[in-house]
Amino acid sequence: MANEKIPYKIYLTEEEMPKSWYNVRADMKNKPAPLLNPGTLQPMGFEDLRGVFCDELIRQELDNDTAYFPIPEEIRSFYKMYRPSPLVRAYCLEEKLQTPAKIYYKFEGNNTSGSHKLNSAIAQAYYAKEQGLKGVTTETGAGQWGTALSMACGYLGLDCKVYMVKCSYEQKPFRREVMRTYGASVTPSPSESTAVGRKILAEHPGTTGSLGCAISEAVEVATTTPGYRYVLGSVLNQVLLHQSVIGLETKAALDKYGVVPDIIIGCAGGGSNLGGLISPFMGQELRGEAKYRFIAVEPASCPSLTRGRYAYDFCDTGMVCPLAKMYTLGSNFIPSANHAGGLRYHGMSSILSQLYHDGYMEARSVEQTSVFEAAELFARVEGILPAPESSHAIRVAIDEAMKCKETGEEKTIVFGLTGTGYFDLVAYQKFHDGEMVDVIPTDAELEESFAQLPPQPETL
Amino acid sequence: MANEKIPYKIYLTEEEMPKSWYNVRADMKNKPAPLLNPGTLQPMGFEDLRGVFCDELIRQELDNDTAYFPIPEEIRSFYKMYRPSPLVRAYCLEEKLQTPAKIYYKFEGNNTSGSHKLNSAIAQAYYAKEQGLKGVTTETGAGQWGTALSMACGYLGLDCKVYMVKCSYEQKPFRREVMRTYGASVTPSPSESTAVGRKILAEHPGTTGSLGCAISEAVEVATTTPGYRYVLGSVLNQVLLHQSVIGLETKAALDKYGVVPDIIIGCAGGGSNLGGLISPFMGQELRGEAKYRFIAVEPASCPSLTRGRYAYDFCDTGMVCPLAKMYTLGSNFIPSANHAGGLRYHGMSSILSQLYHDGYMEARSVEQTSVFEAAELFARVEGILPAPESSHAIRVAIDEAMKCKETGEEKTIVFGLTGTGYFDLVAYQKFHDGEMVDVIPTDAELEESFAQLPPQPETL
Structure with missing residues (x-):
């Protein structure tokens, strides 16, 4: 079907929807570091976590080896209420940008929660x-x-x-x-x-x-x-496992039309969407079957990958949770007020942190005014009012498409559109009224925050 | 394909999307009455309307004979950004109600405007x-x-x-x-x-x-x-023509699986959604090819079909617009505050008024507290937070499904879910806080309003 005309929206049939989640850890040579008990600095096992998390979720959290977890029937039925989500060919955006790039986005906002969560x-x-x-x-x-x-x-x-x-x-x-x-x-x-x-x-x-x-x-x-x-909605391994449904659907939809992406872009807060979107593609890369560019996009006000330390840190500011090894700005870091509440987390998923550390992924930080410029352009030509978080990915997708325009390259760009901005209109209003500001932490502020990182275990 | 398992959501392919709008007036024996000049009480023609409306839209407005209007290519491209909308089989709602009825809804809310408009x-x-x-x-x-x-x-x-x-x-x-x-x-x-x-x-x-x-x-x-x-978003013939895309898609999706509806339900304010949804089915009925029950649902606080007069009236309260013959509560009628802003219009589309007058359609009025009960139930089991307007149709669809439960009949019910309630949460809050009230106009209030209807032309 490689030469068939690609529709505006590719929907999988119910039969084509994923029947298992994919666990990218199974294909990682360097596994993500384990959670540590903050008192003993020892890895936390099943029994240590039972008071906090559900048993089966702990098993998923700790399993670095099983590649596929079957999705239970009742969850698959629920998924059918709002999935498959469309993979959209952004014909209108391409036309507006006059780029030779081919742009696709996986839209996760068509449900009442408004996002992939x-x-x-x-x-x-x-x-x-x-x-x-x-x-x-x-x-x-x-x-x-x-x-x-x-x-x-x-x-x-x-x-x-x-x-x-x-x-x-x-x-x-x-x-x-x-x-x-x-x-x-x-x-x-x-x-x-x-x-x-x-x-x-x-x-x-x-x-x-x-x-x-x-x-x-x-x-x-x-x-x-x-x-x-x-229960927690991001950062954890189990969450990335569940969110792999995004990437699996994306890959199945692209495969159906013989399309191979060059660049895959996602916004990154705790990493749930980006991790889910890239997982099956990253798996191919880790197994040596394919080569992609992966770009994580974060706000310049909360730049954990681009300016953070790769270290063990608390997952919460209250310092009651386990320690996780991740790119972090320090658990006491308070990002300046920005309008992408979902991207204001001080750390990053251990899986994505390890992949970034090992050179499998790029990261880029963008300022929110330029993010809202991209959001508004996108809304006008593609008809969807994007969430501020998602608009970080839009910004970089447009930037990459404009580079293609300069070079004449027909690259295929896929990005994750995590959700809609219907509850974020205060932010849009500030943007329209010219009241939006970009605040970037200084090096001194970050150093001060890094100084409060907990003692690092010697052998990990 | 009649016995094939019906998916949760039926999406047409782009090739299956309608290429023409259907004009139900072409199949009506009694055509809707023409707009009249309020000064002369004479029918308004093309030239009379040119100062207000676009030329091509006037042609569509006045054409009672052409059955199909091709949809221009640029509009079809735009439709592809957010259409086809899904026809959803409400498996979860059926399960919750324990009804033998088969319930479908055509969901028009998956775009940033949040509705079929x-x-x-x-x-x-x-x-x-x-x-x-x-x-x-x-x-x-x-x-x-x-x-x-x-x-x-x-x-x-x-x-x-x-x-x-x-x-x-x-x-x-x-x-x-x-x-x-x-x-x-x-x-x-x-x-x-x-x-x-x-x-x-x-x-x-x-x-x-x-x-x-x-x-x-x-x-x-x-x-x-x-x-x-x-331009105007409801009531007019041209609007019902454009909105026929809803019904055409619905019918194509049902035909694909050999499903024939028994009851088709829509909320009715000015009539744009209901008219669009039922048009192709009504066309079959008018041509003697099929028989359906059509139910228009309106708020008890603004009951134009169930308690209004079928008469010529102004389309606006300022009385500057043409006169239209319709079921009306009087152009001075102010419905009590209710939370379905889209259903607070004093009149009803001339097309739907004529069909109702000729006995092709039923009408039912419902109170808003019971509407929000239906809305909340629907949100919990079907995962979509419905607009208050749409929830009027949900209310009656549930009522009809419960009747099937009593009688054991396996009727097929289709209703129009016009949009989402993301911008209507003040109404939901009042409902949750027990502050919602139902206000129904008294007969005396309606009589007072009817007394102000304009003089009626003798011969029409």
Whole structure:
């Protein structure tokens, strides 16, 4: 079918949808470093993690060898409600840019959570239910993950307690309301409902909260309430495993038309979308079957890959979680206010960090004003209002397409469009009104943050 | 393919997408009554309407005989960006209701305008551009139409001036911001920018505006600014023609699997979605080829079909527009505050009014609290947060499915899911907080409104 006219949108049939997730760790020579107990600095095993996570999810988290995990039937049924997501040929964008490049994007925003987060939310909720649990706890910042988890729990009849960073809770009442529609309880964090919340409120009255604080509250509730576990929407190996459905569908859709990408681009916060998108392609590269350029795009205000340290660090600012080896800006690093809430995490998935460290991936940081310029251009010609996070990938896809215009190369560019910006219009308004600013951390600020990294284990 | 397993979502291929719109008037024995000049009470012809509407759109408006209008290539390309929309088999809803009924919905919300309005917006903008016009004007209440038109104009490089009912402008800043993203100018109505706006502001200082007032401003600007015309998102024959793409796709998708619906349900404000959805099925019925039940669903607070008069009335509250014969509550009727802004129009499409009058269609009115109960149930099991307007159709689809449960009948129900509720979360919040009220006009209120209907032409 290589010469067949490629449609605007490629949809797989239900039969063509992936039946297993792909675990890229199985093909990595250098495996991602294990999670460490922050007290003993020893690797954490199954039993160490059982109080926090669901059993099956721990197995997935720790398994560096199994290449394919069958997707349970009930999850596949749920996927059919909103998947396959379309792989879109950006004919209109190509025309607008007058580039010889061929641009595709995998659009994950056509569901009520508005992003790819639902792919892992349903998996995590499913395993919690299978284990006979009553419910799960989590934190949410921008709100996509909390919404996705609420939807998954609402569908399965599982209780869902979301700790939402207080300033988001107040600034994004609509996100909160979507979660309530799906039956979740949403608590602004820090709250009086946990010991850690009360401690933080006593020390910092009037604080508007942080993701790290919300994580600490959600973990406390999960570990102290019988029948509950904690779930997380990014960073973890298990999340990248579930999100491989994005890359598997993308690859199947391209294969159907005989298209081989040259460049694969994704925005990177904790790494859930980028990791999922590139996994099967990276697997080919790791097995020596193909060669691609992979580009991770991060905000200049929170540049963990491009300016961070590759070191063991806490996953949360409250420093109660395990240590993970990753590119990090330091768990105390507070990025300047920017409008891509999903990309404000201080660290990066251990898998992606290892791949980047081993030279399999490039990284680029971009400033938010140029990101919104790309977002607006994209919205006008492709008809989709993109999320600020996704627009980081759009920015670099356009940049690469413009390079092709200069050189005349007909490269094939694939990028991940993780979601829609319907709940991010305050950001668009600031952009339209010329009030958007770009703030980049100074070297001195980063050095100060790096100085607070925990002691590094000697042998790892 | 009749016995093939029906997928969760049926997508047509690009080749299967409609190449022509279908004009149901061609098969109607009793044609919809013509628009009348409010001064002379004479039918308005091509020349009478040229100052307000684009030439080609007037031709479509007046043509009661041509059954198929080819869709221009540029519009078909635009459609391919967000169409075909999926016809979804509501397996999860059926399971939840434990009904033998088979439920399908045609989902039009997967585009940034969030509704089906884009189908006509691109057509109207296209013909305006073809005519060499500089731009178009319109009004918007809830905001879907304004957003859709902004997207279409942004794509074609046409100027777009939107008059947005002032209370919506203030309560829905995000809608406004989406329109700005697409380059539209958005003015709160009434405004100082028009004579009619200044007059209204002088008479009613502090008014929060109305759709009728916004129409009057948009028409004034269109008729007094060289190179501009006025466009409208519902009610008109031309709009139902463009929206027939919904029904044509639905029918093609059902035909592909040998499915014949028993009941077809749509929400009805001005009639654009319902008219588009049912057109090809109604055509079959009018030609004696098939028999269906068609149900129009309207809010109990604005019950034009179920409690209105079939009479000539003004299309706007400012009484500057032509008279249309339709089921109407009177152009001065102000429905109580309800959260389905798209269903608050006092009248109904002339085509649908005639079909209803001739007994081809049923109508039902529902109260908004029961509508939101249906909306929340639907959101939880089908994963889509529906618009309040669309949820009227969901309510009746569920009611019909529950009747099947009682009788054991395996009826096939198809309904139109016009859009998503991402910008309607204030309404969901009121519902969750138990603050939603149902207000139904009294007979006396309606009689008072009917008393102000204009003089009726004798011979029509």
